[in-house]
Amino acid sequence: MLVLDDVSRQFNNKTAVAGVSLSIPAGSFVGVIGRSGAGKSTLLRMVNRLVDPTSGSIRFGDVDVTRLDGKALRDWRARCAMIFQQFNLVGRLDVLTNVLMGRLSKVPTARSLLRLWSEEDRAIALAALEQFDIAQLAAQRADSLSGGQQQRVAIARALVQEPDAILADEPIASLDPRNTKVVMDALLRINRHYGITVVCNLHSLDLARGYCDRLIGMSAGRVVFDGAPQMLTEDVARDLYGLEAGEALGHAPAPEPRAGLIGAPAAALI
Ligand SMILES: Nc1ncnc2c1ncn2[C@@H]1O[C@H](COP(=O)(O)OP(=O)(O)OP(=O)(O)O)[C@@H](O)[C@H]1O
8 A cells, every 4th residue: 555644845935746645555546637737747756756755754565655765765666666758768778678677676786787687587578578569679779669669668667677556657648549548558457467556647537537446636736636537527627627628638549448357476477
């Protein structure tokens, strides 16, 4: 269970997140929605500690995330993988090496410094690429791939970290509708098949409704809606998005059917 208790973040005199309290049970697929500037990215980044809260606490099980530093903080970041709008791959490296980067926290320091990957690590990375139908791209430079392919590589890299949670910050914001569906289906698969918690910032309400079990609506740094997608009425949605309602309430592709939800550890990739 991920628990945020009265978490706030200020940038100079601007309050980005204001007194957010939330409990997210393991295995949830949560969508964080709201208009631009509502505080969605800051909220996610605080969980991963890319941004430190100004006040409040974040706990995951018995770990007090807000107090971690050094190796303990690095370990935490390995347990909650981030996925970004701009993929954050190393463009000049091949796809397989990019995915192997996700194994860095799993291998002894000496080997990780020398980038000496075991056969097992390579097999895990290749199996992750296969999951998302991009194993044939393993030897290509990451920067030669389309946006949708790059985001699937980033998701494969996150998966081989064997995380407890994946935090996805607008993962489809720069993708076309077909790739949007492919990437959202990949996140859904990770959630359903491996039981990994997914918290995903989304601008499109249709997408959030289609994929998430629970929506958290933010406005001016506060949580103003927290519930199942079907509880979010059109009126509440219009309030949430204000002038952006037209764009945010547009139609989005439907997810794959939610079948075959077998829990399995990420290590079971091979
Ligand atoms: N590093 C920063 N320095 C100063 N202000 C910031 C910083 N990061 C965020 N903010 C401000 O905090 C508020 C919340 O920003 P945040 O990026 O969390 O919102 P968001 O809902 O993710 O928006 P978007 O959908 O546009 O990414 C905004 O007013 C933003 O300008």
